Amino acid sequence: MGETLLFLGFAGVGTTLLLAFLWVPSVSFNAFESPAAQRIFYWHVPAAWAAFIAFGALFVGSAGWLFKRSETMWRLHVAASEAGLATGLMTVWSGCVWGAAEWGTPWDWTDVRLNTFGLLTLLAAYLVLGRGSQPDGVESRDTFAAFGMYGFVLVPTTYIATWIWTIRHPPPLIASEDAGSIDLDMRLVLYLGAISFTTFIIGHMLSSMRLTALEQRLAAMQSTQDGGV
Amino acid sequence: MAKALLRLEDVEVRRGMGVVLSGRSLTVLGGQTVVLSGANGSGKTTLLEAAMGLLPLEKGCIHHGDVVVADHEGRRRPSPFVVGVVLQKNGMLGSETVSQHLQCSMAMAGFSTDIAPFLKAFNLTHRANDLVAHLSQGQARKIAVLAGLLPAFASPSPSLVLLDEPDAGLDDASVKTLGDWLEELRSSGHGLVIATHDDRIKQQATHLVDIEHDTVTPLENRENRAPQQHPSKAVPTQSAGSFGVKMHLRTMMWLNTNAMAGLLTLGILLSLGSFMNGLDRTQQLSFVLAPALAAGLCGEPLVAALREERAGEWWRAVSRKEPHGAWIPAVLGFVFTLMASVSLQNQLEPVVLLVGGLLCFVVWHGVGWVQRSTQRLARPQAVFVGLLTPVLILPYALIAGTLA
Numbered sequence: 001m002g003e004t005l006l007f008l009g010f011a012g013v014g015t016t017l018l019l020a021f022l023w024v025p026s027v028s029f030n031a032f033e034s035p036a037a038q039r040i041f042y043w044h045v046p047a048a049w050a051a052f053i054a055f056g057a058l059f060v061g062s063a064g065w066l067f068k069r070s071e072t073m074w075r076l077h078v079a080a081s082e083a084g085l086a087t088g089l090m091t092v093w094s095g096c097v098w099g100a101a102e103w104g105t106p107w108d109w110t111d112v113r114l115n116t117f118g119l120l121t122l123l124a125a126y127l128v129l130g131r132g133s134q135p136d137g138v139e140s141r142d143t144f145a146a147f148g149m150y151g152f153v154l155v156p157t158t159y160i161a162t163w164i165w166t167i168r169h170p171p172p173l174i175a176s177e178d179a180g181s182i183d184l185d186m187r188l189v190l191y192l193g194a195i196s197f198t199t200f201i202i203g204h205m206l207s208s209m210r211l212t213a214l215e216q217r218l219a220a221m222q223s224t225q226d227g228g229v
Numbered sequence: 230m231a232k233a234l235l236r237l238e239d240v241e242v243r244r245g246m247g248v249v250l251s252g253r254s255l256t257v258l259g260g261q262t263v264v265l266s267g268a269n270g271s272g273k274t275t276l277l278e279a280a281m282g283l284l285p286l287e288k289g290c291i292h293h294g295d296v297v298v299a300d301h302e303g304r305r306r307p308s309p310f311v312v313g314v315v316l317q318k319n320g321m322l323g324s325e326t327v328s329q330h331l332q333c334s335m336a337m338a339g340f341s342t343d344i345a346p347f348l349k350a351f352n353l354t355h356r357a358n359d360l361v362a363h364l365s366q367g368q369a370r371k372i373a374v375l376a377g378l379l380p381a382f383a384s385p386s387p388s389l390v391l392l393d394e395p396d397a398g399l400d401d402a403s404v405k406t407l408g409d410w411l412e413e414l415r416s417s418g419h420g421l422v423i424a425t426h427d428d429r430i431k432q433q434a435t436h437l438v439d440i441e442h443d444t445v446t447p448l449e450n451r452e453n454r455a456p457q458q459h460p461s462k463a464v465p466t467q468s469a470g471s472f473g474v475k476m477h478l479r480t481m482m483w484l485n486t487n488a489m490a491g492l493l494t495l496g497i498l499l500s501l502g503s504f505m506n507g508l509d510r511t512q513q514l515s516f517v518l519a520p521a522l523a524a525g526l527c528g529e530p531l532v533a534a535l536r537e538e539r540a541g542e543w544w545r546a547v548s549r550k551e552p553h554g555a556w557i558p559a560v561l562g563f564v565f566t567l568m569a570s571v572s573l574q575n576q577l578e579p580v581v582l583l584v585g586g587l588l589c590f591v592v593w594h595g596v597g598w599v600q601r602s603t604q605r606l607a608r609p610q611a612v613f614v615g616l617l618t619p620v621l622i623l624p625y626a627l628i629a630g631t632l633a
Contacts, residue, residue, distance in 0.1 A: 069287075115623050126616040130603075133611040137245035140606050142285065147602075147617075219246075 002210055005203025012196025016042055019189045037101030044094040046193035048117070050201040051087035054080050055120060055152060057205060058127075062148030065141055071216070072209075074141055077148055079208035081127040083201050088121030116154050123151040136219065231259040232294065234310060234389045234420035235280055240289035241301075242272075242279050248287070249275045255438065255445075257420045259387040262411060262433050265424040267440035273424035274317060276440065277393050280422060281314055281546035293389060307549050311338040311388035315377035315395045319369050320543025322534060323362030324480045327353065327372055330361060334376035336467035337548050340383035342459045347375050347382075350406050370398040378410055380547075383461040387418045391546075396427040404429050413457060469544060473531050473552035482530040483557055487593065491524035491565045498573060505573050511633040514581065515626070517569045521562035521585040522625050525592025526618050529553055532600040533610070541604065553597060562589020584628060592621050 020042035026035050057080035064073025095114070096106035108114055127144050134140040235257040242250040249272045257263050265273040278284050280291060282299045290300035293308040313334075314320070321330050328344060335341045348354045351371045361369060374395045381388040396404050404427065411433045415421055423430060431437065437446045477483045498516055505513050531552055535541030541551045566585025570577050599617050603609045 109622070109626055115626070119620050119623070122616050122619055126613050129616070130612045133608060133613065135245065135607050137607065138243040138287075139245070143603055143606055223246075 002203050002206030002208075005199050006207055007203070009196050009198075009200025009203050012192065013046075013200055016046070016189060016193040016196050019192070024186055024189050025183060033103070034101035037098050040094050040098040042189055042193050044091060044098060045190060046197040047087050047090035047094065049194050050197035051084060051091050051117075051120070053198060053201055054083035054087055054205070055124075055154075058084055058124075058148045059152035062145040062152075065145045066149070074145075075209040075212040076205070077141075077145055078131070078212045079205040081124050081131070081144075081148065082208055083204050085121065085124035085128050086204070087197070087201060088117070088124050092118055092121050120151060120154050123147065123154070127151075136216075231261070231418065232387065233258055233292070234294060234387060235422065236292040237276070237280060238289050238292070240276075240279055240291065241287040242275050242284050243287050244275060244284075250279065253289075253443070255280075257389070257422055259418045259420050260415060261435045262415045262421040262423065263436045263438055263445075264431050264434035265422065265438045265440055266426070266431065271440040273440050274393055277391050277422060277424050278316075278546075281312070281391055282308075282549070283542055283546055305549065308389065311340070311380045311384040311386070312547055313377040313380045313388060313390040313392075314543060314546040315374055315392040316539055316543055316546070317393045317397070318539040319361075319373035320538055320540050320546075321361050321369075321373060321376065322476060322537055322540050323360060324476060324534075325361050326358055327361060327364070328357045330372060331375055331379055333467050333472060334547070335379050335383045336464050338380040338384060338388075339463055339466045340380070340385070340461045341464040342379065342383040342461040344375070344379065346459075347379065351375065351403060367398050367400065367403075371403060374399075374407060378414065381414050381417075381419045382410075382459045384419075385461060387420065390414060390419055390421045392421065392423045392425075394425055395423065396425055396430050408433055469548060469550035469552045470555035474555050474557060476531060476534070476552060477554050477557050480534070482534060483554065483561065486530045487524040487527045487558070487561060490527045491520040491561065494523040495520040495565065495569055495572070498569070509633075511629050513574065514632050515629040517566060517573055517581060518585055518588055518625065518629060520565040520569050521589040522592060522621070524561050524565055525558060525589040526596060526621065527593075528600050528614075528618075529593060529597030532597055532604070536604075536609070541601075551601060554593065556590075558593035559586040559590040561593075562586040565589070581632065584632060588625065588628060591624070595621060 020039050057076055061073045061076030061080050064070045065077055100106040131144055233256050237255040240250055240253045267273055286301040288301045290297050293310055296306055296309050298306050298308050331344045348357055377392055381390050408429055434448055544551050563582055563586035566582050596618055600614055603612045606612055
């Protein structure tokens with residue numbers, strides 16, 4: 001199931017990119033400093049959408065471990081932090097390239113939403129790298145799950161920030177009325193991208209959860225061989 | 230009947246991936262010495278550290294008297310009693326002097342007694358003013374044991390004494406002296422819980438708990454011996470902040486980490502020459518506040534220092550708090566902002582100086598909080614805490630923008 005979704009999502013993302021580069025009409029020269037770079041939008045916005053999904057799953061997984069001690073929820077935490085790091089990096093990296101072309105600077109320190117999204121990605125990096133540095137146990141799980149829940153506070157902060165602070169960065173498009181104001185072809189590719197990234201990220205998380213389960217099974221077998229229970 | 234000083238109710242504790250204690254209950258009354266016995270890894274230390282409130286509980290709760298000091302929902306309250314603690318590690322910093330550590334252990338309870346007879350009994354009188362770092366392993370262990378017992382000797386009311394292998398590394402004469410003190414404390418109505426493998430200490434038990442088989446065996450009634458007189462007096466309570474400031478000033482660790490980062494940042498800015506005139510007000514303030522931010526971003530150096538001999542956990546077990554730099558970051562931030570204002574802008578604005586102090590204070594303690602939150606991990610120094618510090622850039626940018 002996970003692998004199938006991963007494959008379908010991957011194919012959808014590839015199709016989105018092809019359509020974005022070859023089929024979607026170009027934006028007006030008057031509206032954008034760099035109309036060619038605007039095509040990064042079809043990667044940048046769906047990746048940000050997928051990152052929100054991953055961070056939402058991170059919250060659910062973290063809370064599920066902390067309050068229910070559920071192994072499945074811990075696996076979800078692991079998968080969502082990896083997915084959050086991957087999609088966060090996709091969003092930040094593509095945003096930097098677009099920003100450099102459009103604004104003349106890759107990063108705007110005065111823009112709260114850029115900073116909070118960057119911090120979300122750093123938090124995911126902290127969770128992934130930090131978990132790798134520690135032996136698995138209730139101590140490390142509790143600590144990282146607590147940080148995973150804290151990170152979720154940054155998700156609505158980022159989303160609200162995109163409405164409140166509009167210095168350079170345009171407001172959110174997916175799941176908003178503003179999406180209706182863009183050209184139909186552009187909207188079609190944007191939604192294809194969003195669906196593809198969503199499928200991709202869910203497939204990624206399911207596969208990752210299965211991988212973690214296998215790793216846990218292996219660790220349990222090693223423990224039995226060591227004479228433990 | 231004597232009052233229950235400690236009550237564990239249906240306690241479950243996990244360590245790593247295993248359940249070390251499950252469904253454990255234990256009651257310790259004043260005038261009882263409960264000795265925990267069992268093989269290595271059976272859970273003696275886990276039970277003691279749970280009773281100290283150092284370990285989170287999966288189930289159950291721990292009472293000190295009528296107060297729930299820890300429960301499975303993560304609630305924590307300070308103990309209503311004076312608590313004396315000896316961990317497996319010595320729980321003290323090498324930069325403390327012997328007498329300072331002993332006085333501090335008593336002052337945390339708000340009482341003090343003369344330490345001279347105790348040092349004499351352990352043949353440590355000549356070491357009273359030495360740094361802990363200069364002691365041998367055995368001598369340091371004796372000081373750790375005294376730091377666990379003295380609060381009870383000084384306390385006018387029944388106290389709780391939790392000792393984890395206090396006899397480890399002590400010579401025969403010292404173990405005998407320790408046994409006499411334990412008996413004296415028990416006779417005075419204090420409650421003691423001791424994890425040990427030493428038969429001489431087990432002889433002090435009124436109740437023997439076999440951790441592996443979960444059995445409690447009451448031993449024959451012991452006659453109370455007439456307690457010796459240890460006159461005590463009330464003293465001002467030692468706070469974690471004032472101890473932290475003392476350690477900062479003695480070891481200069483603020484200079485080694487935080488101040489060096491601030492100085493380097495200021496030095497780099499000065500090396501850029503007179504660039505400030507071409508900047509707007511927000512950018513100028515950002516540069517003026519940058520050294521204070523850099524000093525704060527290094528966090529609380531005491532967090533790393535307190536890993537020595539588990540000193541931080543000893544503080545948490547005794548007082549529920551850990552030493553910190555208190556007001557030092559505010560002064561440091563103020564001074565750095567003053568230096569940056571003069572050298573970069575050639576002007577002084579009191580509001581900017583105060584904000585610099587506040588910025589360093591908030592960032593220092595914020596990073597310190599994040600550092601402390603990872604201390605429970607098996608390898609806290611390997612956990613990439615630095616990746617979380619950029620979260621402080623946002624308030625810094627907002628402060629600069631608001632000031633401008």
